[in-house]
Amino acid sequence: MIDPYYLQQLVIGLSLGMTYALMAIGFTLIFGVLNVVNFAHGEVYTIGAFASLVLITAFAPPFFLVVLFALLVGALAGFSLERIAFKPFRRFTDEASLKSRAMREATLMSSLAVSIIVRELIELVFGSQQQQVPFEYLINDPIHVGPVVITTGDVIIFVVSVAMLVGLQFLLTRTHVGLSIRAVSNNPLGARYVGINVDRTIIMTFVIGGMMGAAAGILVGLYYGVIFPAMGFVPGIKAFVAMVMGGLSSIPGAVICAIILGLSESIAVTFISSGWADIVAYSFLILTLIFFPQGLFGAKRERV
Amino acid sequence: MSDPVSRPAMPQAGRSLMSRVLPLVGALLVFALIPALLAHFGKGYFYQIANLALIFVLLAASLHVVTGVAGLLHLGHAAFYGVGAYTAGLLASHFDTTFVLTIPAAAVVTAAIAFLVALPTMRLVSIYFAVATLAIGQMIYLVLLNWVSFTNGPNGVLLFGGLSVFGIDLSSPTATYFVVALVVVASLVVIHRISHSYYGNALRSLREDDQCADAMGVRTVAMKMQAFVISAAFAGVAGALWAHTTGYIAPPDFDFAESILILSMIVVGGLGSLPGAIIGALLLILLPEFLRPLGDVRNIMVGCVLFFSILLLPRGLFGEVSALALVRRQLGDAWTTDAKGRGVGWR
Numbered sequence: 001m002i003d004p005y006y007l008q009q010l011v012i013g014l015s016l017g018m019t020y021a022l023m024a025i026g027f028t029l030i031f032g033v034l035n036v037v038n039f040a041h042g043e044v045y046t047i048g049a050f051a052s053l054v055l056i057t058a059f060a061p062p063f064f065l066v067v068l069f070a071l072l073v074g075a076l077a078g079f080s081l082e083r084i085a086f087k088p089f090r091r092f093t094d095e096a097s098l099k100s101r102a103m104r105e106a107t108l109m110s111s112l113a114v115s116i117i118v119r120e121l122i123e124l125v126f127g128s129q130q131q132q133v134p135f136e137y138l139i140n141d142p143i144h145v146g147p148v149v150i151t152t153g154d155v156i157i158f159v160v161s162v163a164m165l166v167g168l169q170f171l172l173t174r175t176h177v178g179l180s181i182r183a184v185s186n187n188p189l190g191a192r193y194v195g196i197n198v199d200r201t202i203i204m205t206f207v208i209g210g211m212m213g214a215a216a217g218i219l220v221g222l223y224y225g226v227i228f229p230a231m232g233f234v235p236g237i238k239a240f241v242a243m244v245m246g247g248l249s250s251i252p253g254a255v256i257c258a259i260i261l262g263l264s265e266s267i268a269v270t271f272i273s274s275g276w277a278d279i280v281a282y283s284f285l286i287l288t289l290i291f292f293p294q295g296l297f298g299a300k301r302e303r304v
Numbered sequence: 305m306s307d308p309v310s311r312p313a314m315p316q317a318g319r320s321l322m323s324r325v326l327p328l329v330g331a332l333l334v335f336a337l338i339p340a341l342l343a344h345f346g347k348g349y350f351y352q353i354a355n356l357a358l359i360f361v362l363l364a365a366s367l368h369v370v371t372g373v374a375g376l377l378h379l380g381h382a383a384f385y386g387v388g389a390y391t392a393g394l395l396a397s398h399f400d401t402t403f404v405l406t407i408p409a410a411a412v413v414t415a416a417i418a419f420l421v422a423l424p425t426m427r428l429v430s431i432y433f434a435v436a437t438l439a440i441g442q443m444i445y446l447v448l449l450n451w452v453s454f455t456n457g458p459n460g461v462l463l464f465g466g467l468s469v470f471g472i473d474l475s476s477p478t479a480t481y482f483v484v485a486l487v488v489v490a491s492l493v494v495i496h497r498i499s500h501s502y503y504g505n506a507l508r509s510l511r512e513d514d515q516c517a518d519a520m521g522v523r524t525v526a527m528k529m530q531a532f533v534i535s536a537a538f539a540g541v542a543g544a545l546w547a548h549t550t551g552y553i554a555p556p557d558f559d560f561a562e563s564i565l566i567l568s569m570i571v572v573g574g575l576g577s578l579p580g581a582i583i584g585a586l587l588l589i590l591l592p593e594f595l596r597p598l599g600d601v602r603n604i605m606v607g608c609v610l611f612f613s614i615l616l617l618p619r620g621l622f623g624e625v626s627a628l629a630l631v632r633r634q635l636g637d638a639w640t641t642d643a644k645g646r647g648v649g650w651r
Contacts, residue, residue, distance in 0.1 A: 110614050116607035275450040282439040289436055290424050
């Protein structure tokens, strides 16, 4: 029989991993299609949380409407992000620009710049301190399962992640939009030649990714009960690690690796202090890059 | 290709009029004009800004070696800055070492750590290298933050007493400024000699196409490691200067945001151009100071400067190519031979 303490740590790790997974799904989707890192995804997450907080304090709507609103805000944020930070850098299609390293990494820098601007704007409006979520919206009522305690938030986050994953797999493999997304991610030029509207597909990807990011933001915000402007940074990094571990374009791989990451961190906390727990994720990243250059679940891709 | 952008930029050799006059003007500015102005204002605050600006000039110049010249996107530079600062800070606070010793010590320790970091990561390409350096930067930051018994954790390290060399007290603001300026300018000269040499051109070949360079016999992995270690050593020097001028260091000075700030400097200034790195550093350090009356908007302005410079000036304010174009306009074709019959563009 396992010590209930360790069982409890495992459950905590699982829920931590699910929160990373929520973030990683949207992140991986955007990377998989455009092959660029969207450093502003953490800010989409923050925007989702703050917009919902504003809605909650203003109207106190039911929980269902809050999530719906977050999805709407996320879609808008994804759309604007693509328009502001990514579209302008797809104007160069000649060979010299495509080969130039500065051009290839320009979108990384521009998404970083946008993320700085957004974060500072949020800080300007709301202040940099933590915002408390109204008590009745918190999703951490305890549920006792044998010796272990889980919360309603764990269940909700788990269900939402699974729903997102299944929904996304359905969208990608069974619908026309998904077919064009996969076509663009495989070969943008070829997709253009067969008549797919590449720009619209990319915007679609950002809208879906943004919706998932914003939903993750509000769910995690309600789960932990605090919302602050820099909240997107750490989950963003963890989602990134999960994506690299999972093999970049594989969304189920990213989810599995996010859960592995959460489990390892919560187990690590029992042996080392919580301040050091973040080092687990970074070590995983380095080890994956060195020893599994294809990722644990990914397709072949040149990285080394 | 007619577009001058795609031509690998050949830096000028150090014997034209331009390359003699510009550093002289810069040195005059740094050593005569600015101290005179600061003495006129006479406030410690302005000296602190001047020191900060000089230190970030050195940081940007050191990142210029690895990101601008060798083309490796490095997202963890502030961590090496932190290693240098902590080396100097701990040596000075525990053993009362003078800065004449702590600065080389910071350079050596930082270079050693950078070498260890470079061993596994240097084979990674493009964005994966960037991510690996991000992760390593964060790991170093976590060590600085959490190894409380060694680094004093979040409380930071206090350095007592100002600068002094062989019993001569240099702790007055003017003297400290001169010390910082001397070290920074000397390092800039060295960085300039490294990046504008035959060796620097080999590093540029890695930036343009490392597989091609490999095929031509350039030892790509070794050269990347050298560039990385050199850059880290200068970041360590900058960290030591920071520790000595402020007298207090704490982990938040060396986190991811600082790495991004340094990267923004060289991007705004123009990747691959040392003058660009200096201008970018001055711009991004001094702009927030001038915008201080505007209060909280200044960080947003910094983000906007970064964004619009990437959008509108993809080569930066004073990019390598535009710098060369300026030289060419002034002095004719830089690639023709000089009076002694030597090609000035090559070697």
